[in-house]
Amino acid sequence: MSSHVSLPKERHSKSKLFVTLSSLRSKKKEHLKCITSHPFNYRCTIIAPESLEIEQLVKTHMDCYYRATLKLSDLIDPAFIAAFIKNNTLLALSPGRIDTDDVFAIDGHGTLILSVCKDTYESLGVVGTQAIVPLERGSRFVIKIDLKAACMVPEKKYYQRIKAGFDAVLNKGIEFLVGFYDTETGRSLNFDVPGATQCLPTVEEHMVTGALVPRLSELLVAKDKAEEDWIERAQEVFEWVGLATLGLSLVAGTRADPEVCEYAVSEPYAKANLRVVSVSGMLSPMAISAVAHKLAARASAQGAAECGSFLCVWGHEDAPVSWASSEHGFLTSGEHMYVEAFAPQSDRCAIFQACGPWDTHS
Secondary structure, three states: OEEEEEEOOOOOOOOEEEEEEEEOOOOOOHHHHHHHOOOOEEEEEEEEEOOOOHHHHHHHHOOOEEEEEEOHHHHOOHHHHHHHHOOOEEEEEOOOOOOOOOEEEEEOOOEEEEEEEHHHHHHHOOOOEEOOOOOOOOOEEEEEEEOOOOOOOOOOHHHHHHHHHHHHOOOOOEEEEEEEEOOOOOOEOOOOOOOOEEEOOEEEEEEEEEEEEEOOOOOOOOOOOOOHHHHHHHHHHHHHHHHHHOOOHHHHOOOOOOOOOOOOOOOOEEEEEEEEEEEEEEEOHHHHHHHHHHHHHHHHOOOOOOOOEEEEEEEOOOOOEOOOOOEEOOOOOOOEEEEEEEOOOOOEEEEEEEEOOOEOOO
8 A cells, every 4th residue: 555645736836745655564665665766865863762772773774984085087987887886886975066066976876977067068078968957047967877888888989978078077086975885785885995084974862751742543544635634634743753853842742932932742642752863974775774674663563662653864955866866956945855654553654755846856
């Protein structure tokens, strides 16, 4: 069972929020598909009952990443492709703003993505497509190069054209964030490149005592067409998760000055002590999948805690893609994030996907 609902119908000029209801037993595994199709993640927060040792779960699965200065010509070198692209999983993302700068990335599937301004594109001489998302001024172009393709060898004219463009136009070293992982296990591998610096994700943990946690039973009912009360409940849960990730006392029923904030946790809810753990860095989709699998298994087990567990992930706001290679841009924000809500003793979960207006995911 899976149903995908837009909350509500949005135009291109507005941010979008989608909710998918998924069965954990379904072969489609929508909750894992959402994670594995979202390559560039910089922060993950897990909200769960205090009995769950989240910090150990995080440390077990979320390994190191690297900072490395590389030229684009290094990324298409046959030796680099053989060592890091063909047999394992490599993620790389350059710094820069997606709305004004040239941004470069490798998506974990062997595709080199160049999101560049018009001047760079015209000088480079490599064929791409005009960006779908608009800019305030000028045009932007996206070039995608399959590093695993048979034509990506020095003997081929296509390779030679790319190499000549990189050497002539984009020939400076670029500091990339790099994640290099075993494709089967998702464990971090040694990125053996001169000058690469190993980094560890930062981990923060805090407790929320006496939190009022929204019950998910009403939300996890499939609807052929979303009703107003169901939409309202979905928005309430999503809002609560946002407050909980910030550690705000409002989720524990603390009343704020009504002239400042009128928020109150809506019923029905369960009262529980929560453990909130946040991890920041270059986070692998495979590592996040492993954490989601553990949360789902423990939530659905007999004797599970009365309240649900929540997995929240934020994507890099200047990444060139969000989900499944959907083109990503920046208007008033570059948000693309998701939340997965696992109900206790249930084989269903709710998946929230939020993205800014200049993102082609739908």
